[in-house]
Amino acid sequence: MVMRIEWGDAGCLRAWGDVAGVSRLCSYSIENTIMSTHEQVTEHKSFSEPDETREFSNGKAEILKIGQCEVGRFTFKPGWRWSNDIKPLAQTPSCQAPHFQYHVAGRLAILMDDGTEIIAGPGDITSLPKGHDAWVVGDETVVVVDWFGASNYARKV
Numbered sequence: 001m002v003m004r005i006e007w008g009d010a011g012c013l014r015a016w017g018d019v020a021g022v023s024r025l026c027s028y029s030i031e032n033t034i035m036s037t038h039e040q041v042t043e044h045k046s047f048s049e050p051d052e053t054r055e056f057s058n059g060k061a062e063i064l065k066i067g068q069c070e071v072g073r074f075t076f077k078p079g080w081r082w083s084n085d086i087k088p089l090a091q092t093p094s095c096q097a098p099h100f101q102y103h104v105a106g107r108l109a110i111l112m113d114d115g116t117e118i119i120a121g122p123g124d125i126t127s128l129p130k131g132h133d134a135w136v137v138g139d140e141t142v143v144v145v146d147w148f149g150a151s152n153y154a155r156k157v
Contacts (some may be wrong), residue, residue, distance in 0.1 A: 001016060046072045054154045057085040059134075061154045072150025075107070076142040081135035089156050096130040099149035107140030108136045120144075 045051075045065050050062035050073075058080035062073045084097050090096065094113050103124040111117045113131035120126050128149075136142050146153070 035095060035116045043067060056089060056154045058088040059085065059154075060132070061150065063074075063150055065146050069147070072146045074134050074142075074153050075146050076106070076144075076148060077143065078136050078139045080142070081133070083133045083135075086154055094130075095132050095134070096128050097149035099126065101128070101144045101146045101149075102124050104143040104145060106140040106143045107137040108134055108144065109137050109149055 003125040008037065040105045045064045045066050047062050052063040054063070058078075059074065059076040062075075064073075066073045086095065087093075103120045103122055103126065105122055107119055107121045109117065109119050110126065110128060111133045112128070118126070119137060120121075
């Protein structure tokens with residue numbers, strides 16, 4: 001995978017990726033909100049006091065609202081699997097939230113709808129389009145920080 005991150009028009013952050021020969025553009029704005037250097041204000045928040053916590057079977061999503069965006073810290077306990085624990089909330093055949101994640105702890109297997117499978121661990125960054133399942137590998141709790149898929153993740157329909 002080749003990844004290029006740059007400032008785009010109006011100061012929005014964009015990441016270009018080439019995955020298996022397919023170029024993709026991810027612009028990091030939530031619900032058409034573009035954060036530019038002219039609109040940005042100094043903020044400081046901590047996951048020790050999240051703005052919202054969504055608990056679900058075998059895990060939780062802690063959400064911070066910062067910089068006109070939402071950033072999530074997802075915690076998945078051993079035995080967690082999207083298709084078992086989140087699918088009943090999402091009511092979709094696979095996860096339809098795109099993600100841009102930093103993996104803090106544990107190992108997470110990800111199976112894309114197209115059959116691509118990866119295992120991400122501490123220090124890894126993943127860019128995942130919608131259409132995937134995921135599950136904890138082993139007996140260590142998984143922790144990921146997500147800059148792109150937190151807004152509606154594990155929100156009851």
